[in-house]
Amino acid sequence: MSVPETRDALPTGIVAFLFSDVEASTRRWEQYGEAMRDALRRHDEIVRNAIEARRGYVFKTIGDAFCAAFSSAADALEAATDAQRRLEGEDFRAVDGLRVRMAIHAGETDERAGDYFGSAVNRTARLLSAAHGGQVVLSAYAAELAFEKLPDGITLRNLGTVPLRGIKEPERVYQAVGFGLRSEAKPLRALETPPNNLPRQSTSFVGRNDDLARVEALLDEGSVVTLVGAGGIGKTRLALEVAASRLNDERDGVWLADLSAVGDPELIASTILSAVGAELSHDRDPLNDLIGYLQGRQLLLVLDNSEHLVADVAPIVAHLVEQCPHLTVLATSRSPLDISCERIYRLATLDAVSAVRLFADRAQAANPAFRVEPKLAAVEAICGRLDGIALAIELAAARVRTMSVENLASHLELRLLTGGRDRRPRQQTMRALIGWSYELLSGDERRVLRRAAVFLKGFTLGLAAQVCGAESEDEWRIFDLLTSLADKSLVVVDVEEADQRYRLLEPIREYGWDELVEAGELADARRRHAGAFAAFAAAAYEEWEAGPGDDWLARVERELANLRAALRWSLEEKNDTALGAQLVAAATIVFLRLGLLSEGIEWYERTTASCAGLPSGVEARLRYGLSMLYSNVGADDRCLEEASRAVELYRRNGDERGLARSLSQVASRHAFASRNREAKAAAQEALALARIADDRRLLADVLRRCAESFGDEGHDAVRARYEESVAVFRSLGRDDDTSRALQWWGQWENNIGDHLNAAQRLLEAAQLTDRDTALVFLTNDIASAYLAAGDRTRAEPFARRALTLATKAGHDVLAALAISYLAVIASEKKPQAGARLIGYAEQRLRIFGWELLPPDPATIARLHELLRRELPESELAILFAEGADWSEERGFTEAFSS
Secondary structure (H helix, E strand, O other): OOOOOOHHHOOOOEEEEEEEEEOOHHHHHHHHOHHHHHHHHHHHHHHHHHHHHOOOEEEEEEOOEEEEEEOOHHHHHHHHHHHHHHHHHOOOHHHOOOOEEEEEEEEEOEEEOOEEEOHHHHHHHHHHHHOOOOOEEEEHHHHHHHHOOOOOOEEEEEEEEEOOOOOOOOEEEEEEEEOOOOOOOOOOOOOOOOOEOOOOOOOOOOOOHHHHHHHHHHHHHOOEEEEEOOOOOOHHHHHHHHHHHOHHHOOOOEEEEEOOOOOOHHHHHHHHHHHOOOOOOOOOOHHHHHHHHHOOOOEEEEEEOOHHHHHHHHHHHHHHHHHOOOEEEEEEEOOOOOOOOEEEEEOOOOOHHHHHHHHHHHHHHHOOOOOOHHHHHHHHHHHHHOOOOHHHHHHHHHHHHOOOHHHHHHOOOHHHOEOOOOOOHHHOEHHHHHHHHHHOOOHHHHHHHHHHHHOOOOEEHHHHHHHHOOOOOOHHHHHHHHHHHHHOOOOEEEOOOOOOEEEOOHHHHHHHHHHHHHHOOHHHHHHHHHHHHHHHHHHHHHHHHHOOOOOHHHHHHHOHHHHHHHHHHHHHHOOOHHHHHHHHHHHHHHHHHOOOHHHHHHHHHHHHOOOOOOOHHHHHHHHHHHHHHHHHOOOHHHHHHHHHHHHHHHHHHOOHHHHHHHHHHHHHHHHHOOOHHHHHHHHHHHHHHHHHOOOHHHHHHHHHHHHHHHHHHOHHHHHHHHHHHHHHHHHOOOHHHHHHHHHHHHHHHHHHOOHHHHHHHHHHHHHOOOOHHHHHHHHHHHHHHHHHOOOHHHHHHHHHHHHHHHHHHOOHHHHHHHHHHHHHHHHOOOHHHHHHHHHHHHHHHHHHOOOOOOOHHHHHHHHHHHHHHHOOHHHHHHHHHHHHOOOHHHHHHHHHOO
16 A cells, blocks of 8 residues: 655545556466566556656555546546556567556545545446456546546547446446547446447547547437548448447447448338347338337437438438437438438548558558558658548558558559458449449539549639530539539538638549540540639739739639649640640749749740740730749849840730830849939830829839839939839738838848848838748848848848748748858858858859849858958868758758757
């Protein structure tokens, strides 16, 4: 017996008790002797440490049993779950494993001489005797006390009410479940197994504990609950887990009726009758027999796989619950029963963490040597590719018997997702499972589903009408078909989006793609898709020119994967330069605003060889868009060349808006190169056109670009135009455009040497945007201004943030620029580190062709002067060369740690 040294510290009043013991310990002592002694020493250490770490007091030990008291039920639960996880992680194979059961109850107690007495102690002991090894069970009162502060990742599963030996009232019991704990819902030992026909589960239940709790709550509220979800998502397994958890709540048991093999609606009632163990009379209707059998019974009926008979199952279920007051029905289907008493629970795919856990669990069952940690990236890729569909993940995991995870990830196709001879035939392959659903669809539903396979990352109703619709079929007809497919769990609907979006789970999309090929419709569907997104991109461009809405960027970013797919088909597969050029011309602004500069340039350069013959309006837009991309990567000469071509094309077309924009781009490039006469001529024409157009946003944009072209009139003339640009943008309520104008203004102030004023303008700009693609430029600019002013302390946080944002965005040029600033900052105290960093940064900037703009050349020159004062030339040359040879990963690592 163990008693705390300080009795004053013992919990009093309402005390939470945690009791534990080792299941079948006597047999293990007899069989394993000394090995059992060693195992129990480790067991005692783990359990005691877990209790004492949560302020618990071990007031008694009897053999391998612990009795501990806590002031809080939440502390007792945290100690129990921590101890169980640690015990699960130990290697107890020398004694055929150790299974420890634990029970928690709370109540008023009588403490005497460091020991506890009373009914709460007795009830905890009875509760422990009802548990199985590996379980942590709680009384209803303890669960209520612990619920508000459950340990991370832990939920409580309702095991029902059970009688405890020697205690008058039955106890409602809960089991703690979560990561690292055993989750099997075994009937507690206090009861004989209630009548049921549930199949024994040979695999663990993973990742659905929250769903389990929600479905149980729905069953408590109503008589019919339908689990709805895509094939293979895990409806049946969840239903069986719910059923097992309610075994002790249903007086007459829990019964499963599998309807998957029933093809004739006339056999539904007799199949259910057989499942619940009743007999069919020869002179009565099976439904009447079923009602007669169920009317006086309290039971849970699980109707599994109802989708192919849903129209016939629905009225039967409605009739049963109307006539049988103590009947509860849990159905699984890919579409709801659509009856008034039904509560629908739509089962989502597994989240990323649960999907990985499921894969790891099933892979280890297939290959005990498999460990997920060193293969995590490949496993995450597989689970993402399979969209969290449980059956698909299980079938993929089974492949680790014969394939490496990396090989599986790179060759993942529906044909690989096979296995499980003990599964139903349609669940032995993922293709068969989806095919089962596909064959139940109408012809129009099949057509929409397979054509929707050309979309990536989802689509809107309007886009679906263009790609999936038949001739003369309007949006409302497509809406009805998509709604029907969503009801059948073949299409996912995101109703939270302002513009409601639809998508196919990836295995269903792959199946639909194969059906498109089989039907000979793939080329037509892809042509429609490319045309739809050419129109989408064109509309997005027009909106951007006229003044985009606040959600413009979010809307176009959602369609980025589809735009890329349309571009690939047009330029790589179909070789349709005209369509590809339309897409590139319209999408350039998308790539610009999302910071995908190199990608945008690459798509453009694929079209330039065949620009001859393009409509001049398309080519003008193409050239102007490319000039903006070149501008943002510092390729000023190329920017000027493309903007000048755009001027010629817009002028030829009589497009004064486009001409004003492209002239302002020409003016800005000439101004940056100090070609004042050319800059001012272009700027004056651009501003005249903008003012005539009576478009205030266009005017503000042209003012921004042309401000520096009036430098020969003095600094105040430049500031006046920047001020006017900012004021107009502010009056229009356009924060993003205002931020960009302030940024240009700040950059100019920095160039002319007014560095602190520059920093002020740039900080104002940063406060008006939350876009990472804008902030990566701004934070670099702010760091540049403060460094030029000699303030390394203020510069450092902005340079570090710029590097973080550039790394996240994959903007290698701006990452290298940020590292050059960090080199300046580091060199003051660590000249060797600074020399290596600037060696790396300058090499990267040379590779990218980036030309430093004032005041950066002067800042870098001062850095080199400092390094030459601190270090010998021979050492400097070695340090510069070392940095220049760094990989990108090494450069980022060294910069972040500088």
